[in-house]
Amino acid sequence: MRSIEVLNNGWTFVKDATDAAAAALAAQRGAGTAVQLPHTWNAEDGADGGNDYYRGTCWYVRKLALPELTAGEEAWLEFDGVAMSARVYVNGVPLAEHEGGFSTFRVDVTSAIEQARAAGADAVTIVVSVDNSSNDRVYPQYADFTFYGGIYRDVKLVIVPATHIALGYHGAPGVRVTPEVALGGGEAPATAVVTVDAWVEGSATEATLSIAGEADGEQRTWKTTVPVEAGHAQAVFHISAARLWDGVVDPYLYTATVSLPEGDQVSVRFGCRSYEIDPGRGFILNGRPYPLRGVSRHQDRAGVGSAITPEMMAEDVAIIREMGANTIRLAHYQHAQAFYDLCDEAGICVWAEIPLITMHLPNGDDNARSQMRELVLQNYNHPSIVVWGLSNEITAASTVNDELLQLHRDLNDLCHELDATRPTTMANVFMLDTASPILEIPDVNSYNLYFGWYVGEMSEADEFFDTYHATYPDRAIGFSEYGADANPAFHSDAPQAGDYTEEFQCLYHEHMLKMIDERPWLWATHVWNMFDFAADGREEGGKDGQNQKGLVTFDRAIKKDAFYLYKAAWSDEPVLHVCGSRYTDRPSETTEVKVYTNQSAVELFVDGERLDGKAGGHVLTFEVPLGAVGSEHVVEARAGELSDRITLRRVAEPNPAYSLGAAAPVDNWFDEIVIDPSCYSIKDTLDEIRRSPEAGAVLDRIMAEGASSRGDVATSVKDNPDLQRMLGKMTLESLFKRGGGSTDQLKGINEVLQRFKKVEA
Known part of the structure; x- marks a missing residue:
């Protein structure tokens, strides 16, 4: 019988070691850090900014008590995710390499265990080198997300009979199920032809393949025994009235099982569904637009x-x-x-x-x-x-x-x-x-x-x-x-x-x-x-x-509030959400209050008094008076038995905690100065500014600094000609607002641009 043991406990993390032997010695001497999987060494520094999180080679070490292997059984280590490149050593011997931080891979450790037992040992030492450093051969290398390093998914010990469902094929389960669905017309049920393939390692001559699930509203099992030829077995099953995997409406799952006389068995789940993607109708699931x-x-x-x-x-x-x-x-x-x-x-x-x-x-x-x-x-x-x-x-x-x-x-x-x-x-x-x-x-x-x-x-x-x-x-x-x-x-x-x-x-x-x-x-x-x-x-x-x-x-x-916009539009649950619960301090005499809902009509109350009612649509807006500075109000939306409320407070000045200090005041300062229209300003497009070599040089420096603040991806794509074509149509003011700069910075840039006379097109 197949046995699976999760090996997430008992690991030692060694950040610095010259090789596997040094890592094992460091762990033995207590120089490493005890960790439990899943683990990444970038949990903190990978999300604190600076683009300086640690990327390099680290080591994981674990003792594994020798399992009892009988009658030619095999032992495999299964790694569900090691980022980004891994090398696996057992008792100092390199057994496997894997490049790609997101997929399963397996390592046959049978010989290593047998050799250790023959030498009189009661355990082996597993060492895994894990590398997330920059290179030119393993994806990803340039992207707007952190490339975490570590053994960040489960590790398992899998013991199987000598003849077993394949473990050595690209981390796959060894069983493949292909349902082909024919939709019935009108009230006629759908039918399914289900092909089950299995790949076997060892000397099997036959395999029993089965599927279990519902047909005609009853639970059934379909089973057959077929020969194994060249390590492959296949059976085809016919379900006359299949229950479909029907998206969120009814995600029904069948189970396919492959069993070998030698004792190994694997089960996988699958669904019977039909779909197509049509240029004019969109996604079609089981014959209907979805x-x-x-x-x-x-x-x-x-x-x-x-x-x-x-x-x-x-x-x-x-x-x-x-x-x-x-x-x-x-x-x-x-x-x-x-x-x-x-x-x-x-x-x-x-x-x-x-x-x-x-x-x-x-x-x-x-x-x-x-x-x-x-x-x-x-x-x-x-x-x-x-x-x-x-x-x-x-x-x-x-x-x-x-x-x-x-x-x-x-x-x-x-x-x-x-x-x-x-x-x-x-x-x-x-x-x-x-x-x-x-x-x-x-x-x-x-x-x-x-x-x-x-x-x-x-x-x-x-x-x-x-x-x-x-x-x-x-x-x-x-x-x-x-x-x-x-x-x-x-x-x-x-x-x-x-x-x-x-x-x-x-x-x-x-x-x-x-x-x-x-x-x-x-x-x-x-x-x-x-x-x-x-x-x-x-x-x-x-x-x-x-x-x-x-x-x-x-x-x-x-x-965030936008979450509830989609919930109102997509969910079948009753939704009534008043936006702005985190925007308490408001400086205006009157403020807009927005409600997201899927209810037919909504009433708005301020301090218990009905202010207004509206109907139709997922987005309803109300103008709410806030009264004198210092006054506080409870704003409540009601729809039938549903209600949601926020608290608002009238303040004299905008709360600085609510602003990055970027865009809101930008337009106002133009009222206080005069722009010479014969010279460049932030009101000009990037294409216009670049007509002048001097003004263009200033612009290029600004753009380079802006790209660097958004990480290495922005830096790597800044020279894309199609991007530059799009950006060229934007004014520097518009682009700057989106970059989160301050008003003082924008003023300074404008003053510099005003030194350069415009070049005629």
Whole structure:
């Protein structure tokens, strides 16, 4: 029988050692730190800003008592996630290397255990070197998130009979299930043809394959014994009235089991579903339109980094489902098997991808192919996964040349070779020309657009998709990233891009939600991001080391107001939320109070007195008088038995704690000075300023400094010609507001530009 023991206890972490022997000796002498897995050494410094978190080689050491191996049994170590490159030693002997920080790999340690027992030992020493240092061959290397180092997922000891279901094939489970569903017409039930494949290592001659689940409303088991030929067994089962995996409506799962006479057995779950992605109708699940509307997710969280627990994963899924999302883009790498399981159970449709991101590494092509092979093979059985993602924003800092195109063709072909049932996709950077040949490679496409935040105006997202859809009516297109940073401490009565207020984040998502609702042909949309996440190179928005585009904070403690906008639009639960609970001190005589709801009508009360009532739509706004300075008011929304309230206080001056000190006063100071229109000012576009070599040089210095404050990704993409073309149309004032600079800085820049006479076009 197969036995599995989790080896998360008893590890020693050694930060500095010259080799495996030195690491083992340090652990023996007590020089290391006792740790329990999952563990990362970047839990703190990976999210505190400065882009200086530790990247290098560290060591993990553990004693393993010799297991009893009988009748030719084998022992394997299974590592669920070691970031980013790993080398495994047993008793000083190197047994395996693995490059790629997000997938499962296994190491056969049978011989090492037998040799130790023959030498009279009662234990072996496991040493794992773990390296997250910068290199040119292992993805990711350039991206807007922290590359945590560590053994941050489980390690297991797996003992199997000599003849067993394969353990040595790219970390895959050894069992593959392929359901093909035929939908019934009218009231006729769906039928499914389910092919179960198993791969066997050893001398097996036969295997018993079975599936269990519901048909015609009853629990059934289908079973057959088939020969094993060349290490492979296959059986085909017919389910005449299958219960479908039907997204969040009914995420029903069947179980397939493979058993060998020698005693090994493996079970996997799967779902029977039919889907297609149509350029005009969007995502179709089990024969009906099923718009995929959801979020992206990074796996880390405050205080623990990437070393998250199953309970934390379950909490993430619960929050996502509370909001009503039915899809998750699992960015930008393979996530834990436990999380895919949770998505299967919750009915969430998943975009799964590899970390081929931002910049092409010519020496990393083999690694990209390896990570894709592992992603597909290890996750094939999950019904939640509906697309394989080839890359993310890979043209941000790379030219679309023959090498990049060929790599994507290879990855696309590899996906279809390993899995003929799922389409491929890409997340394309917003400045990529829609005529680029790279868009012709995957089956469907999506774009990451940040109009209204980084560049341009929100309405440009509407224009982009309408133009794309009209130009390429036979191509399916999705919205793979969109978002605006918000620090829940920052607030404004006059929100604008770059102020990091909750209020601007709300305005941004209100626009994008409306835009999405009006375009049902968008096959999938994913908010960037569900949760704030670590990006140690960022120094902005009042929280260094974080990307704050999340609808929920990094510690999962605060659901920002925009969270409730989506909950009102997507959830079936009754929703009534008054925005602005963290914006208590307000300087105006009258203030806007916004309510997000899915109720038919809402009444607003101030200090118990009815102020107004409104109906229709998910976003309702009310003008609330605040009275004299120092007065405090309870503002309450009611809809039937639902109610929600906030407290507001009238103050004489804006509370400085609510502002980054950036954008709000910027326009006002122009009333106090005179700008010479014959000279450059921040009111001019970047293209206009660059007509002057002297003024252009000043601008280039400003842009370089701004890029450096947003981490190495911003620095690496700043020379992208498509990005420069977009930025060139913006005024320096508009761009500066979005960068979070101060009024004094803006004044100083304007004074410098006023020294240079304008050059005629």
